[in-house]
Amino acid sequence: MLGFVIQRFLQAVLVMAAMSVIVFCGVYAIGNPIDIVIPPEATQEIREQTIRRLGLDRPLYEQYFIFIGNLLQGDLGRSFVYNIPVLELIGGRLPATLELVLISVISATVLGVSLGIYAGYRPDSWVSKTIMAVSVLGFSVPSFWVGLILILFFAVNLGWLPAGGRGETVEIWGIGWSFPTFDGLSHIVLPAINLALFKLAMMIRLARAGTREVMLTDTVKFARAAGISEGTILWRHLLKLISIPIITVFGLELGSTLAFAVVTETIFSWPGVGKLIIDSIAVLDRPVMVAYLILVAFLFVTINFVIDLVFALIDPRVRHGAAA
Amino acid sequence: MSDPVLSVKGLSTHFFTRAGVVKAVNGVSFDLARGEIMGLVGESGSGKTVTGFSLLGLVDAPGRIVEGSIKLNGVELTTLSEAELRKRRGHEISMIFQDPIATLNPMLTIGQQMKLAIDAHERVSAAAARSRATELLTQVGIPSAAARLRAYPHEFSGGMRQRVAIAIALLHRPSVIVADEPTTALDVSIQAQILAKMRALARETGTAMVWISHDLAVVSSLASKLAVMYAGRIVEEGPTATLLRDPRHPYTAGLIASLPAMAKPGAPLNQIAGSTPSLLSLPEGCPFSPRCTHASGQCTTDADMTQNGGRQWRCFHPVGQTAPEPA
Numbered sequence: 330m331l332g333f334v335i336q337r338f339l340q341a342v343l344v345m346a347a348m349s350v351i352v353f354c355g356v357y358a359i360g361n362p363i364d365i366v367i368p369p370e371a372t373q374e375i376r377e378q379t380i381r382r383l384g385l386d387r388p389l390y391e392q393y394f395i396f397i398g399n400l401l402q403g404d405l406g407r408s409f410v411y412n413i414p415v416l417e418l419i420g421g422r423l424p425a426t427l428e429l430v431l432i433s434v435i436s437a438t439v440l441g442v443s444l445g446i447y448a449g450y451r452p453d454s455w456v457s458k459t460i461m462a463v464s465v466l467g468f469s470v471p472s473f474w475v476g477l478i479l480i481l482f483f484a485v486n487l488g489w490l491p492a493g494g495r496g497e498t499v500e501i502w503g504i505g506w507s508f509p510t511f512d513g514l515s516h517i518v519l520p521a522i523n524l525a526l527f528k529l530a531m532m533i534r535l536a537r538a539g540t541r542e543v544m545l546t547d548t549v550k551f552a553r554a555a556g557i558s559e560g561t562i563l564w565r566h567l568l569k570l571i572s573i574p575i576i577t578v579f580g581l582e583l584g585s586t587l588a589f590a591v592v593t594e595t596i597f598s599w600p601g602v603g604k605l606i607i608d609s610i611a612v613l614d615r616p617v618m619v620a621y622l623i624l625v626a627f628l629f630v631t632i633n634f635v636i637d638l639v640f641a642l643i644d645p646r647v648r649h650g651a652a653a
Numbered sequence: 654m655s656d657p658v659l660s661v662k663g664l665s666t667h668f669f670t671r672a673g674v675v676k677a678v679n680g681v682s683f684d685l686a687r688g689e690i691m692g693l694v695g696e697s698g699s700g701k702t703v704t705g706f707s708l709l710g711l712v713d714a715p716g717r718i719v720e721g722s723i724k725l726n727g728v729e730l731t732t733l734s735e736a737e738l739r740k741r742r743g744h745e746i747s748m749i750f751q752d753p754i755a756t757l758n759p760m761l762t763i764g765q766q767m768k769l770a771i772d773a774h775e776r777v778s779a780a781a782a783r784s785r786a787t788e789l790l791t792q793v794g795i796p797s798a799a800a801r802l803r804a805y806p807h808e809f810s811g812g813m814r815q816r817v818a819i820a821i822a823l824l825h826r827p828s829v830i831v832a833d834e835p836t837t838a839l840d841v842s843i844q845a846q847i848l849a850k851m852r853a854l855a856r857e858t859g860t861a862m863v864w865i866s867h868d869l870a871v872v873s874s875l876a877s878k879l880a881v882m883y884a885g886r887i888v889e890e891g892p893t894a895t896l897l898r899d900p901r902h903p904y905t906a907g908l909i910a911s912l913p914a915m916a917k918p919g920a921p922l923n924q925i926a927g928s929t930p931s932l933l934s935l936p937e938g939c940p941f942s943p944r945c946t947h948a949s950g951q952c953t954t955d956a957d958m959t960q961n962g963g964r965q966w967r968c969f970h971p972v973g974q975t976a977p978e979p980a
Binding site for chain 2: 546547548550551552553554555556557558561565566569570643644645646649
């Protein structure tokens with residue numbers, strides 16, 4: 330088990346190193362921030378001073394090693410635009426995205442898996458057919474359109490829920506959160522539904538496919554022949570047997586939604602990191618872009634690492650295979 | 654003979670598919686005495702497995718038992734509710750399957766799976782469940798059973814896994830075990846061990862068994878009684894030794910003749926010409942008649958079971974009686 334952890338950790342470090350090179354070169358290639366950062370009426374002297382101050386006069390590889398050196402000391406640089414440390418900037422926005430994404434991904438998974446198991450267990454009932462029809466919609470309707478319709482219907486026409494913003498926040502550990510207050514929660518509902526719909530559809534399909542497959546296996550027949558009730562079969566046998574693909578997709582979705590909830594955050598003016606990165610790209614705020622992408626890579630690597638550990642915890646074959 | 658523990662009369666299980674009605678089991682009847690082992694033999698698709706599942710009330714849609722009676726310890730099963738049936742499954746009648754790799758859940762320990770099977774019928778403490786599980790694992794021949802409760806199925810060999818499945822099936826001392834080809838997936842040497850174990854267990858516990866197999870050689874070493882199935886029907890039934898020595902139904906005779914042990918070394922193996930009919934469109938009368946060398950015009954009508962001295966067969970032209978012995 331320890332060998333397995335160390336091996337995965339080394340892999341993660343390698344991935345991070347490769348990602349940092351790709352990100353740094355990629356961002357360097359997409360444009361010169363100087364034209365945006367320095368006002369056009371600035372003198373040549375100020376221009377050159379600024380370039381030197383930002384370290385943009387050095388060759389790319391030097392800039393990269395300076396960046397990595399600072400990164401290892403926990404310094405991701407300062408935003409060109411806001412002139413505050415990037416970490417502070419992203420850190421201030423991250424809780425908003427975190428709570429929105431966690432609420433939507435977790436509820437999509439819980440609901441989607443339950444509905445999917447039902448649809449797989451009773452594939453011929455009209456309820457199952459309705460569930461599957463809804464999941465097709467969840468897949469095929471574009472997310473920005475759903476967001477607009479949600480606002481139009483629940484915020485504009487019915488006036489039940491607010492259309493944007495975070496609402497009232499509460500400070501916990503010095504960070505503002507919306508979910509503990511009723512007002513904050515009411516602000517989360519619509520963007521969370523918007524984000525959850527696609528994941529819900531995917532979870533329904535995954536759980537249904539797994540359930541249909543498992544219910545036909547001899548494992549289930551043998552359990553039935555031992556007189557084990559259907560509830561116990563679903564809860565104790567089926568749930569574990571279908572869990573591997575569900576956990577995989579859960580991790581991937583959690584990572585990608587945290588990183589790229591851009592569309593929903595823009596529509597619902599949710600002040601999260603997705604909106605921050607779009608704004609930064611628009612003004613070529615290079616340190617923010619680089620730091621953000623590095624953080625995203627770190628996030629994915631961490632989530633995958635945790636998921637590998639979870640696999641080993643729940644599936645004895647993975648655990649023992651890794652130990653051998 | 655005392656009252657049978659299991660009495661099946663005119664059992665028919667049909668599958669209502671889009672292509673038509675598949676008559677998988679068609680009027681099967683047999684009795685099973687306490688501790689008796691009956692071999693249910695036939696080719697693939699002859700309805701033996703469906704017969705087994707019907708006994709436990711576990712026929713999946715679109716199949717269902719359309720008629721007949723199954724009496725287990727004097728209680729009619731076919732009219733019971735699903736809840737009542739569940740109480741009997743694993744408790745009075747249990748089943749083991751062909752592939753022990755597929756039957757046990759790979760993500761639960763042996764102990765957890767045995768606990769689930771105990772909890773299905775009784776409320777016992779964890780300690781009591783452990784000691785019962787250990788006792789049964791020991792009984793089926795698993796060494797250091799108490800420690801093995803924490804092991805997962807993949808840590809056992811195929812033969813050991815099948816022993817675990819047998820131990821689970823025996824947890825509540827059922828009156829009847831339906832064994833669906835439980836040794837087919839195992840090595841020959843392991844197969845022999847399991848067969849010996851099952852015979853001993855049947856004797857010790859008084860558990861009766863329906864041993865389903867396509868392998869006449871395996872069943873004949875185990876069962877005191879044989880029932881030969883063809884296209885959803887029992888075509889011949891009788892004591893194993895008599896039936897093997899002196900078959901009446903031409904199909905039984907064909908099966909015995911096609912055993913590799915019956916062929917001369919170097920000579921081609923005997924086989925029964927033709928193949929099993931589609932259960933969707935069975936021929937009129939005897940389903941074996943298209944492949945039968947004894948068939949006559951009479952065979953397009955249904956033959957009744959002929960009873961004779963503790964055995965019975967369903968044929969107008971039984972081998973070794975009215976028809977001449979085939980050379």
